[in-house]
Amino acid sequence: MNPYTKRQIQSLSGLWLAILSVALVIAWRERVVAHKPAHLMKMADELGWIGHFHSGLYPNHSNTGLLFSQTTETGVGVYFCSATGGKKKLICEQAEKGWSWQKYGMLGWSPDDHFFACAFPPNDPKQPDEEIIIGNGLSGERVVTLAADRKLSELAWLSPGLFAYSFWNGSNHGVAVIEQKPDGNWVLTKVFKQIGDKDMTGLAAVSAHSVAWRQGPSLWVMDLADTTPKKIWESHTNKLQAFTYSDKDGTYDLTCSDETHWYQVRFRPPTPGNPQGTVLDNLTPAGNETTYANLRNDGGFNTFHINTGVQSPPIDLPWPGLVMSYTMNGDSLYVTGDLTNQPPGIFRYNLVSKETTCFVSALDHPLKHAQIVGAVTRTFTNSAGKLGHYFVWQPVKLEAGKKHPLIIGQTTYNWWLPYPQVAANGGCYFVFVNRPTWWDGLENWGNDVMQVYEMMAKNPHVDTNQVYLYGMSAETRPLSRLLAEVPTLWQGAILFNPTATPDPPVVHISKILVLDGTADGNANKRWPDYQDRAVQAGLTVKLALVDGAQHVSNSTANEHAKTEQIARFLFGD
Amino acid sequence: MLAKLTRCFTDSAAALLAAFATALFIGNVASAGLVPPHDPVFDLSMRLLFWILCAGAIAVVLVSISVRRPPFQLALIFCFAFDVISYALRIQWQGHNLGGYLGGMANAFDLSAGFVNHSISLFYLYLFFASGALLLCNFLAKPEEIPLKMTCYQCGGHVAFSARNLGQKIACPHCETSITLRRPENLKMSCFFCHEHIEFPVHAIGEKIICPHCKMDISLKEPA
Numbered sequence: 001m002n003p004y005t006k007r008q009i010q011s012l013s014g015l016w017l018a019i020l021s022v023a024l025v026i027a028w029r030e031r032v033v034a035h036k037p038a039h040l041m042k043m044a045d046e047l048g049w050i051g052h053f054h055s056g057l058y059p060n061h062s063n064t065g066l067l068f069s070q071t072t073e074t075g076v077g078v079y080f081c082s083a084t085g086g087k088k089k090l091i092c093e094q095a096e097k098g099w100s101w102q103k104y105g106m107l108g109w110s111p112d113d114h115f116f117a118c119a120f121p122p123n124d125p126k127q128p129d130e131e132i133i134i135g136n137g138l139s140g141e142r143v144v145t146l147a148a149d150r151k152l153s154e155l156a157w158l159s160p161g162l163f164a165y166s167f168w169n170g171s172n173h174g175v176a177v178i179e180q181k182p183d184g185n186w187v188l189t190k191v192f193k194q195i196g197d198k199d200m201t202g203l204a205a206v207s208a209h210s211v212a213w214r215q216g217p218s219l220w221v222m223d224l225a226d227t228t229p230k231k232i233w234e235s236h237t238n239k240l241q242a243f244t245y246s247d248k249d250g251t252y253d254l255t256c257s258d259e260t261h262w263y264q265v266r267f268r269p270p271t272p273g274n275p276q277g278t279v280l281d282n283l284t285p286a287g288n289e290t291t292y293a294n295l296r297n298d299g300g301f302n303t304f305h306i307n308t309g310v311q312s313p314p315i316d317l318p319w320p321g322l323v324m325s326y327t328m329n330g331d332s333l334y335v336t337g338d339l340t341n342q343p344p345g346i347f348r349y350n351l352v353s354k355e356t357t358c359f360v361s362a363l364d365h366p367l368k369h370a371q372i373v374g375a376v377t378r379t380f381t382n383s384a385g386k387l388g389h390y391f392v393w394q395p396v397k398l399e400a401g402k403k404h405p406l407i408i409g410q411t412t413y414n415w416w417l418p419y420p421q422v423a424a425n426g427g428c429y430f431v432f433v434n435r436p437t438w439w440d441g442l443e444n445w446g447n448d449v450m451q452v453y454e455m456m457a458k459n460p461h462v463d464t465n466q467v468y469l470y471g472m473s474a475e476t477r478p479l480s481r482l483l484a485e486v487p488t489l490w491q492g493a494i495l496f497n498p499t500a501t502p503d504p505p506v507v508h509i510s511k512i513l514v515l516d517g518t519a520d521g522n523a524n525k526r527w528p529d530y531q532d533r534a535v536q537a538g539l540t541v542k543l544a545l546v547d548g549a550q551h552v553s554n555s556t557a558n559e560h561a562k563t564e565q566i567a568r569f570l571f572g573d
Numbered sequence: 574m575l576a577k578l579t580r581c582f583t584d585s586a587a588a589l590l591a592a593f594a595t596a597l598f599i600g601n602v603a604s605a606g607l608v609p610p611h612d613p614v615f616d617l618s619m620r621l622l623f624w625i626l627c628a629g630a631i632a633v634v635l636v637s638i639s640v641r642r643p644p645f646q647l648a649l650i651f652c653f654a655f656d657v658i659s660y661a662l663r664i665q666w667q668g669h670n671l672g673g674y675l676g677g678m679a680n681a682f683d684l685s686a687g688f689v690n691h692s693i694s695l696f697y698l699y700l701f702f703a704s705g706a707l708l709l710c711n712f713l714a715k716p717e718e719i720p721l722k723m724t725c726y727q728c729g730g731h732v733a734f735s736a737r738n739l740g741q742k743i744a745c746p747h748c749e750t751s752i753t754l755r756r757p758e759n760l761k762m763s764c765f766f767c768h769e770h771i772e773f774p775v776h777a778i779g780e781k782i783i784c785p786h787c788k789m790d791i792s793l794k795e796p797a
Contacts, residue, residue, distance in 0.1 A: 012638075013580075013584050014583060014584040014587045014588070014637055014638035015587075015638045017584050017585065017587060017588035018587045018588050018590075018591035018634055018638060019591075020588065021588040021589065021591050021592035021595075022591050022592060022595045024592065025592045025595040025596050025599070026595065026599075028682055029599050029681065029682060032681070032682055032683040035683070510676075510685065510686070511676060511680065527608070528608055528610075528611070531608065531610050532610050532611050532613070534673065535610040535669075535673035535674055535676070536613060536667075536668075536669040536670065536673060537669075537670060537673065538669075538670030538671075538672045538673045538686070539673055539676075540672075540673055540676025540677070540679070540680070540686055541610070541673070541676075542604075542607050542676075542677070543607060543608040543610075544606065544607050544608065545608055564606075565606070565607075568606075572680060572681070572683060
């Protein structure tokens with residue numbers, strides 16, 4: 001080789017080596033990416049966009065239309081769905097920012113089903129008043145938007161073109177009446193400013209010109225032609241929890257409770273001839289002539305007990321899935337939740353045909369890459385010796401001899417979440433130990449999780465070297481405690497909207513995901529500060545702050561962003 | 574020997590720095606969407622700091638593979654390694670663990686943060702000590718032989734070569750004409766007519782001139 005060629009090759013050797021080393025690094029990264037579940041981000045994308053339903057189902061009187069609330073891309077919307085058309089129609093929407101559970105009100109249907117109405121806070125912060133939206137009961141089109149009092153509380157239809165709503169004026173509750181005039185315009189006709197105190201609740205129409213409500217232990221009625229409300233019932237020993245009025249026979253069914261029991265009392269209101277009113281019957285739990293449904297949960301298994309009236313025997317309807325809310329309307333039971341291996345939706349069980357159909361699905365498009373994984377319910381005996389249950393989402397593909405990571409937490413599982421779905425689709429076990437209510441049992445978080453972890457660890461498919469703890473909000477406090485008390489079992493932790501975080505020096509896990517929204521208190525400052533402290537201690541903290549998300553996410557865009565972060569955390573960036 | 578060693582080192586440093594810059598780049602891209610921690614020294618976002626480090630490493634790589642001045646290359650690598658090591662020592666002196674800062678990059682390659690931390694520490698220690706030692710040796714060593722340069726008589730292209738290769742016949746790297754490696758002084762020939770000596774530069778071979786002695790037309794030829 002001549003010297004010049006030799007020198008040329010020599011001068012390029014550094015370049016070739018550099019190119020080779022870059023190629024090696026890229027190849028390594030490709031190898032890591034290749035080990036991720038196939039279509040991981042596409043799965044997370046599909047699952048993250050599945051909208052959540054909010055509590056509250058409002059079928060019309062004839063079961064031909066339904067109002068419900070569901071998350072939209074940017075917030076929460078009220079939807080109309082016709083039984084004949086089947087397609088949902090967005091009536092109004094509120095952006096997540098400024099969303100308030102208290103401000104949202106559903107008026108429901110006019111007695112003839114021609115109108116429906118709902119109340120929403122305005123999206124424009126400059127506009128002080130809430131809006132009452134009246135819609136066409138057949139088409140779902142918005143008919144009119146009315147400005148209501150800012151502190152609107154509850155609404156009640158009096159007749160097809162007349163409704164009343166209660167409002168809070170800062171010290172008292174008042175009642176206002178809106179009426180449709182012959183020219184079709186809806187106008188505010190009456191305002192009663194001081195009607196009830198702060199406990200006034202349960203506004204309901206009693207007739208076309210009177211409303212009733214509950215206030216502490218008493219039941220009040222007011223004729224809208226008269227300005228003086230009248231107390232018609234007061235419970236001295238029990239609490240009045242709820243009431244319904246039957247305009248057929250002019251009686252009230254009162255739901256009362258004491259420390260140990262619940263009672264149903266049927267009560268005829270006072271008349272000039274009978275100023276005290278009459279207790280007609282003590283019902284347990286309600287009259288036989290009406291249809292109603294009760295949900296029972298035995299060991300994590302849901303069953304509806306449906307009283308079908310005097311004509312036919314009761315029905316026990318097992319419900320293999322989640323129940324968020326339900327309502328009985330004539331011969332139909334509407335359930336928001338899911339059924340095994342089905343996406344969340346609103347389901348209708350027909351008492352006559354005994355068929356369950358999906359009335360509204362949360363899925364707008366069929367899933368291409370992901371699949372819905374149903375939770376398996378299992379029981380265990382907790383440290384207090386009580387029977388509890390937990391939900392297990394198994395990996396979609398269980399391969400012989402392969403071990404799968406486990407994500408475990410204890411929560412009140414009463415709304416659909418995409419995170420267990422992403423984990424299961426990606427090849428992880430996801431376990432929620434059930435907690436009956438949000439606060440009841442939170443103190444047993446660590447014990448329950450340990451108990452179920454030990455059971456899951458016996459499963460040969462579970463990789464005990466890759467166990468992650470999962471907690472949201474107040475659950476992050478006991479989670480942090482468990483991480484400190486039993487530091488060696490866990491590979492990492494997922495903290496959703498945390499209120500507490502693990503103390504970096506005493507935690508020995510390899511990585512933590514802190515997931516919160518920028519609109520959740522001072523998350524913008526608090527979590528970066530924590531991240532800096534934790535990172536300085538050698539802990540890898542992945543911090544994701546979803547723009548505009550509050551403590552509880554109320555838009556699919558934010559849920560989608562969180563779902564993607566979970567997927568990235570579990571299966572690699 | 575020293576030149577060879579220096580060359581080996583600068584090549585290996587370029588390769589390792591290129592790998593390091595690529596890993597930083599991938600780590601930063603993979604952690605997009607996450608809030609990066611802040612560095613405790615400059616209070617910059619770690620992502621920004623990694624981009625700066627990545628750009629610095631690429632600059633050193635480019636210099637290492639394109640510039641052929643070993644002392645300059647070594648000094649640059651030494652300074653870069655010194656800066657990075659000083660920064661790391663400063664962080665550790667503050668009682669912080671470097672592993673936490675490298676977690677994002679480690680995850681992108683499915684490695685533990687501790688392993689990445691140790692690997693990078695070793696890598697920079699290698700750059701620092703090796704470049705320092707070679708710089709010292711280069712400083713103490715005799716100046717290297719300056720290569721000779723000549724011009725190809727056919728194409729006029731410059732050819733550099735070692736004095737050891739004087740007299741060898743090679744193909745010109747530019748035009749592939751067979752040439753003899755010679756000192757770059759003038760050539761001498763005798764006039765075909767008057768036999769007087771004529772001195773001329775190499776690039777004049779083949780040209781027709783008038784003999785300065787007998788005024789006859791002659792062609793300048795390479796001496797046999």
